Amino acid sequence: MKAGHKFAIGALVIVAAIAALMYTGVKQTGVYFLTPTELLARTSADPSFHDVGLKVGAKVVPGTIKRDRASQRIEFAVSDGQNQFPVRYEGIVPDTFTDENDIEVIMSGKLGTDGVFHATEVLAKCGSRYESELDKLKQSA
Amino acid sequence: MNLLGEFALWTALLVAGWSAILAFATRGPARDRAAASVRQAPHAIALCLWVAAVSFWKALFSHDFSVEYVYSYSSRNLPDYFLFAAFWAGQKGSLLFWALVLATFASIAQLVTSRRYHDLLPAVAGVTSVVTGFFVLVMLVGGANPFERLPFVPPDGRGLNPQLQNPGMVIHPPMLYLGYIGMTIPFAFAVAALMARRLDSGWIHAIRRWSLVSWLFLSVGITIGMWWAYVELGWGGYWAWDPVENASLLPWLTLTAFLHSVMVQEKRGMLKRWNLSLVIGSFLLAIFGTFLTRSGVIASVHSFTQSNVGYFFLGFLLVAGVLCYTLLYTRWPSLEPEATLDSLASREAAFLFNNLVLLGIAFSVLWGTLFPILSEAVRGTKISVGPPFFNRVNVPLGLLLLLLTGIGPLIAWRRASAANLSRQFTGPVVAGLVVALGLLLAGLRDGYALAALAIAGFVTGTVAQEFIRGVRARGRLYQEPALVALGRLIARNRRRYGGYLVHLAIVVYFVAFAGGAFKVAKEATLRVGEAIEIDSPFGHRYRLTHLGVSQYQSLNRRVSAATLEVRQDGVRVGTIKSEKRQHVDSFGQPTFQPSTEVGIRSNLREDLYVVFAGTVDGTERGSFAVTVHPLVWWVWAGGVLLVVGGLVTMWPGGPEMAPRARPAPTRVEPEGVAV
Numbered sequence: 094m095k096a097g098h099k100f101a102i103g104a105l106v107i108v109a110a111i112a113a114l115m116y117t118g119v120k121q122t123g124v125y126f127l128t129p130t131e132l133l134a135r136t137s138a139d140p141s142f143h144d145v146g147l148k149v150g151a152k153v154v155p156g157t158i159k160r161d162r163a164s165q166r167i168e169f170a171v172s173d174g175q176n177q178f179p180v181r182y183e184g185i186v187p188d189t190f191t192d193e194n195d196i197e198v199i200m201s202g203k204l205g206t207d208g209v210f211h212a213t214e215v216l217a218k219c220g221s222r223y224e225s226e227l228d229k230l231k232q233s234a
Numbered sequence: 235m236n237l238l239g240e241f242a243l244w245t246a247l248l249v250a251g252w253s254a255i256l257a258f259a260t261r262g263p264a265r266d267r268a269a270a271s272v273r274q275a276p277h278a279i280a281l282c283l284w285v286a287a288v289s290f291w292k293a294l295f296s297h298d299f300s301v302e303y304v305y306s307y308s309s310r311n312l313p314d315y316f317l318f319a320a321f322w323a324g325q326k327g328s329l330l331f332w333a334l335v336l337a338t339f340a341s342i343a344q345l346v347t348s349r350r351y352h353d354l355l356p357a358v359a360g361v362t363s364v365v366t367g368f369f370v371l372v373m374l375v376g377g378a379n380p381f382e383r384l385p386f387v388p389p390d391g392r393g394l395n396p397q398l399q400n401p402g403m404v405i406h407p408p409m410l411y412l413g414y415i416g417m418t419i420p421f422a423f424a425v426a427a428l429m430a431r432r433l434d435s436g437w438i439h440a441i442r443r444w445s446l447v448s449w450l451f452l453s454v455g456i457t458i459g460m461w462w463a464y465v466e467l468g469w470g471g472y473w474a475w476d477p478v479e480n481a482s483l484l485p486w487l488t489l490t491a492f493l494h495s496v497m498v499q500e501k502r503g504m505l506k507r508w509n510l511s512l513v514i515g516s517f518l519l520a521i522f523g524t525f526l527t528r529s530g531v532i533a534s535v536h537s538f539t540q541s542n543v544g545y546f547f548l549g550f551l552l553v554a555g556v557l558c559y560t561l562l563y564t565r566w567p568s569l570e571p572e573a574t575l576d577s578l579a580s581r582e583a584a585f586l587f588n589n590l591v592l593l594g595i596a597f598s599v600l601w602g603t604l605f606p607i608l609s610e611a612v613r614g615t616k617i618s619v620g621p622p623f624f625n626r627v628n629v630p631l632g633l634l635l636l637l638l639t640g641i642g643p644l645i646a647w648r649r650a651s652a653a654n655l656s657r658q659f660t661g662p663v664v665a666g667l668v669v670a671l672g673l674l675l676a677g678l679r680d681g682y683a684l685a686a687l688a689i690a691g692f693v694t695g696t697v698a699q700e701f702i703r704g705v706r707a708r709g710r711l712y713q714e715p716a717l718v719a720l721g722r723l724i725a726r727n728r729r730r731y732g733g734y735l736v737h738l739a740i741v742v743y744f745v746a747f748a749g750g751a752f753k754v755a756k757e758a759t760l761r762v763g764e765a766i767e768i769d770s771p772f773g774h775r776y777r778l779t780h781l782g783v784s785q786y787q788s789l790n791r792r793v794s795a796a797t798l799e800v801r802q803d804g805v806r807v808g809t810i811k812s813e814k815r816q817h818v819d820s821f822g823q824p825t826f827q828p829s830t831e832v833g834i835r836s837n838l839r840e841d842l843y844v845v846f847a848g849t850v851d852g853t854e855r856g857s858f859a860v861t862v863h864p865l866v867w868w869v870w871a872g873g874v875l876l877v878v879g880g881l882v883t884m885w886p887g888g889p890e891m892a893p894r895a896r897p898a899p900t901r902v903e904p905e906g907v908a909v
């Protein structure tokens with residue numbers, strides 16, 4: 094057998110291994126990334142969805158943040174403009190999670206049968222705070 | 235100055251457009267006359283962009299808040315070095331920086347390229363002009379004009395995001411950009427060679443140093459980015475497989491592949507098509523990274539504000555991709571390989587596998603990064619994959635790659651004999667086995683970490699063996715003392731021994747990554763005097779006692795600093811301090827969200843990493859997150875070694891153009907034509 098053919102076989106084995114790793118990787122570690130509306134639609138259609146760990150991207154509803162700093166527990170509501178639900182999280186939230194308006198969060202966790210999203214991880218990003226501030230300045234000028 | 239800057243941008247755009255027309259749309263004698271003119275264009279464009287850049291810096295330093303960008307990214311109380319770095323803090327400024335660096339590189343490329351490749355330079359100038367022109371175009375018509383004015387002059391700016399107020403901000407973006415942008419030059423040479431049908435190995439020699447420079451800047455940029463994320467973001471790690479991090483890794487992987495496969499072309503005349511594809515692909519991936527960070531298509535903590543600029547990049551990416559690969563396809567027949575693979579046990583084969591694995595990693599990273607979009611397009615639901623996916627796929631691939639790092643440089647070209655294999659690899663294999671056995675006896679049971687460290691031992695063995703043999707050979711030949719021999723060995727064979735140092739650096743990185751598998755983390759809320767205990771994976775126990783919180787004003791911020799006493803197995807080893815900072819403007823008004831200054835105690839074995847998450851209801855009671863992260867120091871050490879090795883490899887002058895002397899000749903020694 095020519096060396097080129099041997100290499101082709103070796104390459105195929107590696108490519109197949111990569112493909113298999115990627116396929117099983119997605120199968121076993123991939124999680125749904127949903128909006129609140131999508132999540133509520135799925136859980137009402139299929140109650141077993143309450144037990145599925147997933148990610149939700151949404152905005153924090155202004156004025157709903159309740160912090161208990163002593164126990165590092167935090168509660169707030171998230172919304173995508175159509176639907177909203179409360180979130181409970183225990184742990185340290187990032188600095189970007191402020192009490193101001195327009196915080197976008199990406200949370201991992203489960204929507205419990207109690208209707209509360211129990212988050213295991215919260216990432217936050219200040220949304221368009223700056224743009225709106227600038228617009229205000231522009232209008233006032 | 236702002237008008238001047240904007241005017242300079244328009245001039246740069248016109249010159250770039252004109253140069254592109256001269257370079258690509260002229261035929262016959264007109265083309266020859268145009269060539270000289272085209273070659274001057276990059277200098278003119280660079281001059282314009284420097285004028286624009288100086289104007290822009292002037293606006294930042296003179297606090298000209300009538301410029302929207304200056305208002306948005308700086309303030310009166312911002313220290314000078316951050317005013318300097320505010321240049322690239324936002325979308326618009328960073329586009330200007332991109333164009334500035336590219337124009338400068340393009341100009342340098344015209345000046346330093348060896349006479350032998352001068353016939354390629356007009357087309358190179360054309361390509362760099364098109365790319366620079368595109369960036370200027372995005373600024374001027376894509377709504378990203380850095381000189382955009384406000385209809386009024388605010389009294390103070392909003393200041394720089396506190397997460398960007400870190401020394402990393404001054405060096406990380408420029409390094410990464412120099413890497414990204416440097417790739418444009420090899421790309422331009424590749425396109426020029428394709429167009430001119432000069433498809434011998436000439437263009438490869440012309441770009442060798444450019445591709446090394448980009449690679450080095452990219453490596454340094456990524457490493458500094460890891461350090462910055464580690465000290466600034468406060469989650470206790472340095473790599474999170476975030477889309478923006480991945481975007482910087484992709485061109486690094488393809489460029490690394492290219493640096494290896496190009497040697498196969500130099501020695502054996504193989505892989506010509508592959509190398510061209512890699513150069514073009516690396517450039518496109520750099521543009522893709524720019525698109526990803528600027529379009530907002532993928533959620534990331536690093537990305538710029540969502541904007542339409544992304545679509546310009548997507549368009550450019552598609553057009554450039556189609557044009558370049560079509561061009562490559564039309565030249566396909568003239569890129570026949572001059573040799574075929576002789577044996578699987580050969581350096582060519584090792585490099586081929588190295589390329590395959592690097593590309594496999596790149597593909598899986600790209601796939602994972604884009605998976606939310608792909609799954610939404612195909613199945614209608616967004617599915618995201620995170621670090622577990624990337625680690626699962628890339629840890630085994632990374633280990634395979636590390637193994638090849640040891641094999642590639644030592645195995646003979648063409649066909650390795652059994653004697654060559656046993657002579658080169660017996661020692662290193664034993665070294666790897668000894669490491670594995672030692673770690674097993676020491677109680678290490680994590681399979682991947684064990685494999686990583688054993689392979690690290692093997693690769694270190696190969697490098698050490700090369701150095702020892704080289705030094706001994708010189709000692710015998712020239713009666714030099716060992717240290718002198720070592721110095722001369724490296725100085726006389728820079729490419730080879732610099733390469734070994736880079737490989738050693740990669741080993742050091744892998745050792746550090748293996749340590750990451752044993753990270754432990756804890757959170758607690760402590761009153762003054764209370765303590766948290768955390769066990770190090772090395773077996774000892776830390777006890778951190780909360781000593782109190784002090785509050786003070788500093789520079790442009792209000793600081794609350796928590797201090798903890800650190801005891802290791804009951805012995806006091808010092809204190810550790812972490813700060814919560816609230817930045818303020820010159821009127822004392824808070825700007826931005828608070829930020830955290832992490833407290834780190836670092837040693838060779840592990841980092842103790844403390845995040846002060848704030849006080850409870852105004853008392854001194856504080857919340858803390860504590861992480862023990864083994865072997866983090868090794869990442870930075872690897873970075874330093876990598877720079878040293880990289881610099882040795884590309885240091886100009888010296889006898890590197892001469893045929894390489896091999897101090898350790900093997901029985902099978904059909905060296906190809908050396909560079």
